[in-house]
Amino acid sequence: MFFSEKQLIKKAIQGHAGAWENLVKKNEKAVYNLALRMTGNRDDAMDLTQDVFFDVYRKLSSFRQESSFSTWIRKIAYGKSIDFLRRQKESTQIQEDSVISETDPHRDLIKSDQNRVVLDFLQQLTTEQRLIVELKFFQGQTFDEISQTMNLSANTVKSRFYAAIRNRRMKMEASHVL
Amino acid sequence: MSCERFETQIPDYVEGSLNPSRELEQHLETCSSCREKETDMRRTLLMMHQWNDESVPAWNRAPVGFFNPKRPNWIWSWGPLLVAVVLFGFVMLHLEVRVHDQGTTIRFSKTEDSTEMIDQLVAQMDARDQQYRASLQSMLETYQSEQEQLVERIVENAMVDQNQDLKKSIRVLNETWKDQREKDTQYFQRQIHAVQRYTNQNYDNLNVLANHIVNNDRRSP
Numbered sequence: 001m002f003f004s005e006k007q008l009i010k011k012a013i014q015g016h017a018g019a020w021e022n023l024v025k026k027n028e029k030a031v032y033n034l035a036l037r038m039t040g041n042r043d044d045a046m047d048l049t050q051d052v053f054f055d056v057y058r059k060l061s062s063f064r065q066e067s068s069f070s071t072w073i074r075k076i077a078y079g080k081s082i083d084f085l086r087r088q089k090e091s092t093q094i095q096e097d098s099v100i101s102e103t104d105p106h107r108d109l110i111k112s113d114q115n116r117v118v119l120d121f122l123q124q125l126t127t128e129q130r131l132i133v134e135l136k137f138f139q140g141q142t143f144d145e146i147s148q149t150m151n152l153s154a155n156t157v158k159s160r161f162y163a164a165i166r167n168r169r170m171k172m173e174a175s176h177v178l
Numbered sequence: 179m180s181c182e183r184f185e186t187q188i189p190d191y192v193e194g195s196l197n198p199s200r201e202l203e204q205h206l207e208t209c210s211s212c213r214e215k216e217t218d219m220r221r222t223l224l225m226m227h228q229w230n231d232e233s234v235p236a237w238n239r240a241p242v243g244f245f246n247p248k249r250p251n252w253i254w255s256w257g258p259l260l261v262a263v264v265l266f267g268f269v270m271l272h273l274e275v276r277v278h279d280q281g282t283t284i285r286f287s288k289t290e291d292s293t294e295m296i297d298q299l300v301a302q303m304d305a306r307d308q309q310y311r312a313s314l315q316s317m318l319e320t321y322q323s324e325q326e327q328l329v330e331r332i333v334e335n336a337m338v339d340q341n342q343d344l345k346k347s348i349r350v351l352n353e354t355w356k357d358q359r360e361k362d363t364q365y366f367q368r369q370i371h372a373v374q375r376y377t378n379q380n381y382d383n384l385n386v387l388a389n390h391i392v393n394n395d396r397r398s399p
Binding site: 020053 | 182186189190215221225229230231234
């Protein structure tokens with residue numbers, strides 16, 4: 001039987017596990033890939049994805065249908081990503097052990113695939129720059145929309161965006177010189 | 179012209195979602211800073227296009243305890259409807275269930291029997307209805323009668339109470355009157371005695387005066 005997104009949400013609120021799983025399946029790929037780009041490794045991306053969906057479930061009854069369900073989930077994912085990266089920054093030592101480690105099998109996997117270049121570039125950015133780049137390139141938001149999402153002025157968003165992509169060029173030029 | 183306006187347009191221009199204006203093209207030709215931004219944007223976009231969405235590893239989307247385990251199953255959802263449909267079928271098809279020593283049999287009951295049975299049931303229901311109505315009427319009349327009696331009793335009791343009070347009041351009043359009458363009698367007796375005394379005194383005075391006049395007449399020539 002086919003249920004609309006609205007019906008699935010209503011059933012999930014009533015405790016229908018099947019409806020909830022259906023909603024998750026429709027959105028988990030987008031959330032997981034967003035989390036992967038933001039965190040840079042698959043384990044953290046999976047933890048973040050679970051954390052996002054746990055939060056989505058907790059807030060499900062407060063979803064007012066003002067935006068689409070996927071947009072609402074992404075907003076929660078942005079907030080969770082920033083929290084995650086801030087916590088990670090606070091525990092720098094742990095970050096170095098878990099992310100930078102050359103023996104991390106997931107990092108090897110990422111290195112071997114075509115997404116490696118993108119993840120390496122994103123890992124060099126600050127949290128804010130990473131989110132701006134994510135919203136600009138992968139979510140297709142305008143500078144004005146990003147400024148609303150991140151509660152920053154449009155000029156700040158623009159300058160950080162161009163600083164992020166300029167930084168990439170500078171590094172590439174430096175590596176060519178070296 | 180300020181670069182600010184064109185900085186906003188460059189990503190859309192590079193992505194192809196914005197047709198370049200003459201102004202933007204002229205600006206890019208003359209402004210090296212914006213031209214660098216355009217180049218950075220182009221290269222980064224090219225890099226981002228390499229991204230392929232990865233599939234999500236297997237995970238438990240609805241872990242145990244995440245949902246209420248007491249969710250009603252199909253028997254509670256559809257069971258009552260199923261029972262209703264079966265019962266409805268039995269009634270409509272005149273099915274009859276008989277339990278005997280050899281087991282249970284289900285058969286179509288005769289329509290005539292059913293009609294008679296329905297007639298009997300209707301007659302019984304009518305009789306019960308009349309009994310019920312009669313009983314209700316009787317109850318109503320009894321109730322009304324009891325209520326009237328009750329009201330009368332209450333009124334009588336009130337009257338009795340009132341009469342007792344009245345008698346008591348009259349008795350008190352009578353005694354008061356009696357006392358007052360005795361007092362009045364004594365008062366009148368005292369007044370009568372006083373008047374008698376006064377009259378006797380006047381009578382004596384008149385006698386004295388009469389004797390005096392008589393004696394004077396006798397002494398005068």
